[in-house]
Amino acid sequence: MSALREKHEDGALGTGRANVRLWLRLLSCAMVVEKRLKRRFAERFDTTLPRFDVLAALDRQPEGVTMGALSRSLLVSNGNVTALVQTLVRDGWASLGSSPDDRRASIVALTPAGRTAFERMAEAHHEWIDKWLGGLDGHERVSLYGLLGKLKDSIAEDRP
Amino acid sequence: MSALREKHEDGALGTGRANVRLWLRLLSCAMVVEKRLKRRFAERFDTTLPRFDVLAALDRQPEGVTMGALSRSLLVSNGNVTALVQTLVRDGWASLGSSPDDRRASIVALTPAGRTAFERMAEAHHEWIDKWLGGLDGHERVSLYGLLGKLKDSIAEDRP
DNA sequence: TGTCATTAGTTTAGGCTTGAAACAATAGGG
DNA sequence: CCCTATTGTTTCAAGCCTAAACTAATGACA
Numbered sequence: 001m002s003a004l005r006e007k008h009e010d011g012a013l014g015t016g017r018a019n020v021r022l023w024l025r026l027l028s029c030a031m032v033v034e035k036r037l038k039r040r041f042a043e044r045f046d047t048t049l050p051r052f053d054v055l056a057a058l059d060r061q062p063e064g065v066t067m068g069a070l071s072r073s074l075l076v077s078n079g080n081v082t083a084l085v086q087t088l089v090r091d092g093w094a095s096l097g098s099s100p101d102d103r104r105a106s107i108v109a110l111t112p113a114g115r116t117a118f119e120r121m122a123e124a125h126h127e128w129i130d131k132w133l134g135g136l137d138g139h140e141r142v143s144l145y146g147l148l149g150k151l152k153d154s155i156a157e158d159r160p
Numbered sequence: 161m162s163a164l165r166e167k168h169e170d171g172a173l174g175t176g177r178a179n180v181r182l183w184l185r186l187l188s189c190a191m192v193v194e195k196r197l198k199r200r201f202a203e204r205f206d207t208t209l210p211r212f213d214v215l216a217a218l219d220r221q222p223e224g225v226t227m228g229a230l231s232r233s234l235l236v237s238n239g240n241v242t243a244l245v246q247t248l249v250r251d252g253w254a255s256l257g258s259s260p261d262d263r264r265a266s267i268v269a270l271t272p273a274g275r276t277a278f279e280r281m282a283e284a285h286h287e288w289i290d291k292w293l294g295g296l297d298g299h300e301r302v303s304l305y306g307l308l309g310k311l312k313d314s315i316a317e318d319r320p
Numbered sequence: 321t322g323t324c325a326t327t328a329g330t331t332t333a334g335g336c337t338t339g340a341a342a343c344a345a346t347a348g349g350g
Numbered sequence: 351c352c353c354t355a356t357t358g359t360t361t362c363a364a365g366c367c368t369a370a371a372c373t374a375a376t377g378a379c380a
Contacts (some may be wrong), residue, residue, distance in 0.1 A: 016299055020286055023193065025308045027247040030190035031235065032315055033183065038338090049367065060331040068328060076190065077368050084366085104375045126180055133179040135314025136307070141182055144307040147300055148185045154295025157193055159344055198368090210336065228358055237338050242360055244336085264345045266360045 033132060045121055050076075051122065052125070054109065055118040057137060064109030093117055100147060107139050164271075174228055184309075193292060202287060212285070213272065214244050215278040220253060224257065226271030228264055 038049050043159075057073050058065070073080040085108050088094035093114030099105035110118065136144065200210050217233050218225070225233075231241040245268050248254035253274030259265035270278065296304065 016239050017286065018305075019289050022293060022301055022305050022308070023289050025312065026186070029192065029308055029311050029315065030187055032312075034187070035235075035338095044191050048365070052316075066213050066328075067330095071329095075195075076366090078329065079331075079369085080367055094359095100377075102328080106329070126177065129183050130179050132315050133311065135183060135317055136310060140307055140310060141178055142179060143303065144311065145182050145185060147296075147304040147307065148182070148189055150296060150300060151293065151304065152185065154193075156187065157293050157295055158291055195368095208335070224379095226358075227360095231359095236336090238359065239339080239361075240337055248337090262346075263356080266359070 044124065050084055051088060052121055054088060055114060058110040059118050065108040066105045066107060070108060190221045204284065211248060212246055212281055214248060215274060218270040218280050224267040227265060231270060
């Protein structure tokens with residue numbers, strides 16, 4: 001009876017709570033790794049993950065980017081980027097200039113000190129991730145990467 | 161030459177930046193879903209995801225739990241749970257009492273209003289997740305779930 | 321040129337999160 | 351019975367994050 005009831009509630013396309021369990025497991029993996037990274041960045045480099053994310057984005061754009069472009073590439077709000085960049089400028093890791101084309105726009109770029117700091121951190125970041133994800137063999141890694149790609153598409157499909 | 165160099169740098173066990181790419185994709189999926197959930201909870205229920213998480217944890221323990229147990233089950237700090245529970249008590253969704261065994265311990269439990277609110281939200285949460293993850297078929301879902309389990313184990317293996 | 325919508329960025333108010341420090345109650349010797 | 355370490359919880363400072371309100375510059379158009 002209970003089994004029938006469940007089947008009926010799920011309907012033809014239903015998945016019970018499988019999707020929710022999948023989501024919770026995904027979230028759990030992401031949270032654990034993120035919290036560990038956060039702690040490591042604080043301990044070894046006295047900085048934070050969001051600041052590292054900004055440095056990484058800037059490292060990919062040697063000529064500098066506008067605040068808006070940075071905000072979009074990091075998927076965080078404009079105001080948040082403003083605050084993060086301010087601290088990086090204060091610490092001498094980023095520089096802020098005006099665009100010659102558009103007086104509204106600010107161009108933010110990595111300083112040499114910022115680039116050096118980023119490279120040191122990126123290497124450690126790489127090693128930590130390799131260690132934590134090292135339990136998957138090559139086949140599993142490729143599989144998981146592909147499935148996450150499908151998941152990403154599925155998520156992107158529904159945007160109201 | 162470049163290919164050889166890369167191979168050499170990676171070493172026998174190396175994976176290039178495959179693990180980092182995998183991590184970034186995983187993080188991206190988690191972030192997108194989490195931000196969407198956050199917006200939905202705010203729009204439709206005028207509440208937040210962390211508050212929902214607390215309600216969900218309390219729903220699983222009808223007799224109530226101590227703050228410490230709640231903190232551990234949610235993987236957040238003690239001080240954080242204190243603040244979240246205070247807002248739930250203020251809104252009449254949770255009640256806070258003392259343990260008869262240990263006068264230091266507080267026991268937090270769902271109120272009837274809290275249970276009702278949670279059930280409404282859980283249903284919507286379920287539907288949203290089903291919709292966003294619906295692009296995966298049953299086989300893919302099982303595969304992904306299994307691989308994330310392996311990943312979880314791999315992450316848990318290394319805890320310094 | 322004058323008006324007005326749009327766009328870039330900052331500011332502000334409010335919520336989440338943590339780690340450290342403070343407090344209170346308990347438990348275990350001596 | 352006291353002293354001390356431990357445990358459960360709260361408080362606090364600092365940083366992240368967002369949405370909304372705001373300023374300033376741009377661009378379209380009459």
